[in-house]
Amino acid sequence: METVSREEFLICAISRLLCTPDICHVAVGAASPIPGAAALLAQATDNPQLRVSIIHGDTNNPFTDGGRELFDCAGQGRIDAFFLGGVQIDGAANINLVGLGKYPETTRRFPGSFGSAYMYFTVPNVFLFAHEHSARVLVPRVDFISAPGSSPDDVARKGGPKYLVSNLAIMEFDRAKKLFRLLSVAPGHSVEEVVEKTGFEIEIAPDVSTTSEPEVEQLELLKRKVAPSLARTYPAFTLRVFGINA
Amino acid sequence: MINSSIDNLISQIDDGALIALPAEYSFVPMDVVRGLIAAQAKDLHLLCVPIGGLATDMLIGARCIETLEAAAVSLGEAGAAPRFSEVVVNGEINMLDATCPAIHSSLQASEKGVPFMPLGGVIGSDLVVHRKDWQVIDDPLGKGNGRILLLPAIKPDFALFHAPLADRDGNVWVGKRRELFTMAHASAHSLVTVERIQNECLLDDDLYAAGTIPSMYITAIAEAKNGAWPLGLAGSYGRDNAAIAEYARAAKTQTGFEAWMQTHLAGKLKCDAGVGA
Structure with missing residues (x-):
């Protein structure tokens, strides 16, 4: 078998989490090639009814009512899953997309909060995605809360964090306890390593397992079916990871 | 005014004006942005609807912006917006961080005439x-x-956008890019560049009419071939990813940015002549 890239591993892992009856409509926001590929793969794998809406670009983008429609659609409860990243993510699932240091005098500035402060409240299954599993990304307390992980009772909220997926681990957020629980660890890594590289306290699931490697069928579908479709939204990513031109 | 010139559009935008620009998935008027930079526009308040990209970064690098309101600024696959990232850390502009639906909602308030x-x-x-x-x-x-x-409510002085098509009556077709409708409704003036102006009235054909902003919202239109370059215009032409990547590298420093801007303007002329992108 060919070597599996880090991106392929993540795409396949996220894709499996999306294959659940609770999720009928996945939306994918800005700058999210891995989640976008994962959603398309979930659709191609065994779920042709799964609706996948990628908001940027003209491919897999069903919206016809302008930039606001994604948010209105989420507010109406029509979107079941969405992805958010984080320059920092903390143990309470607060995410920071703005910058490091004390705002507004940040020491390093990142793009900004995008739609996170709304989507996190309206989409029931938000997948947090960390490009790097380290104590500098997974911090005790974010420097700026773009979107909070939970809300007091007097703030209407149907949505929130479901999973945190990184190159090392898959964790589930327990909304009652307000903490992450480690579900599985990437092959070749240990629970101890994950705990050490996570800058906040986590719970370890009693049945913590090893994250499954991509299946041959998944990889084949990914290259044959998903990549050509993804290339029209993320040409640079698709060229780099799959060697496919748009 | 139909068949205006880009210079005429630019001349209407006073220093300090509140201008609204669409996101890169929509129709960005890059010729107007270049014109504002060439005219050394100052103290503009830029509202990104709702996120900024190349246009925003260039206006920041050229010191045209005093206040920036955006949900995010990024060059997409080309990476971070280099001038934005540096200038915000240095506190050189007044940054109003927002979130996408907040900007849409503030414009919708103006659209409805509520506060x-x-x-x-x-x-x-x-x-x-x-x-x-x-x-x-x-x-x-x-x-x-x-x-x-x-x-x-946010009421921009000027909505600025590029579109594939207008007609002699001053109607502008933007298809499904409906955030441009909202921008035009909410703003005091809309200054528009288009790829082409046709004689037939867009409102006479229902297929076009549904995607057409009527002339009552439009202040002036100027023809601008490849007016979104190096960004794309969906349905007409794609992004010039090589030019954008080159910008992202060059603009990592202010000096690199300034050098790039000069060649970039020349590059646009080449593009108009059908040589480039």
Whole structure:
């Protein structure tokens, strides 16, 4: 078998989490090639009814009512899953997309909060995605809360964090306890390593397992079916990871 | 005014004006942005609807911006917006961080002629702490929704965008890019560049009419071939990814940015002559 890239591993892992009856409509926001590929793969794998809406670009983008429609659609409860990243993510699932240091005098500035402060409240299954599993990304307390992980009772909220997926681990957020629980660890890594590289306290699931490697069928579908479709939204990513031109 | 010139559009935008620009997935008027830079526009208040990209970064690098309101600024696959990232850290512009639906809602308030608009979510974000013009209130109608955020109406002086097509009556076709309708409705003036102006009235054909902004919202239109370059115009031409990547590298420093801007303007002329992108 060919070597599996880090991106392929993540795409396949996220894709499996999306294959659940609770999720009928996945939306994918800005700058999210891995989640976008994962959603398309979930659709191609065994779920042709799964609706996948990628908001940027003209491919897999069903919206016809302008930039606001994604948010209105989420507010109406029509979107079941969405992805958010984080320059920092903390143990309470607060995410920071703005910058490091004390705002507004940040020491390093990142793009900004995008739609996170709304989507996190309206989409029931938000997948947090960390490009790097380290104590500098997974911090005790974010420097700026773009979107909070939970809300007091007097703030209407149907949505929130479901999973945190990184190159090392898959964790589930327990909304009652307000903490992450480690579900599985990437092959070749240990629970101890994950705990050490996570800058906040986590719970370890009693049945913590090893994250499954991509299946041959998944990889084949990914290259044959998903990549050509993804290339029209993320040409640079698709060229780099799959060697496919748009 | 139909068949205006880009110079004429630029001359209407006074220093200090509040201008609104669409996101890169929509129709960005890059020729107008280049024109503002060439005219050394100053102290502009730029509203990104709702996120900024190449145009925003260039206007920042050229010192045209005093206040920036955006949900994010990024060059997409080309990476971070280099001038934005540096200038914000240095505190050289007044940065109003927002979130996408807040900007859409503020424009919708102006569109409806009401002073503010409620929006769900957001409470608990530090955005609310820093945005002194936003306010959280208790649900005034007692619908059991708890606290809710109010956003002030934003009424731009100018909506600026590029479009594939206009007609001699001053109607502008933007298809499904409906955020441009909202921008035009909300703004005092809309200054528009288009790839082409046709003789037949767009409103006479229902297939076009549904995607057409009527002339009552449009102040002036100028023809601009490849007017979104190096960004794309969906349905007409794609992004010039090589040019954008080159910008992202060059603009990492202010000197590199300035050098790039000069060649870039020359590059646009080449593109218009059909040699480039």
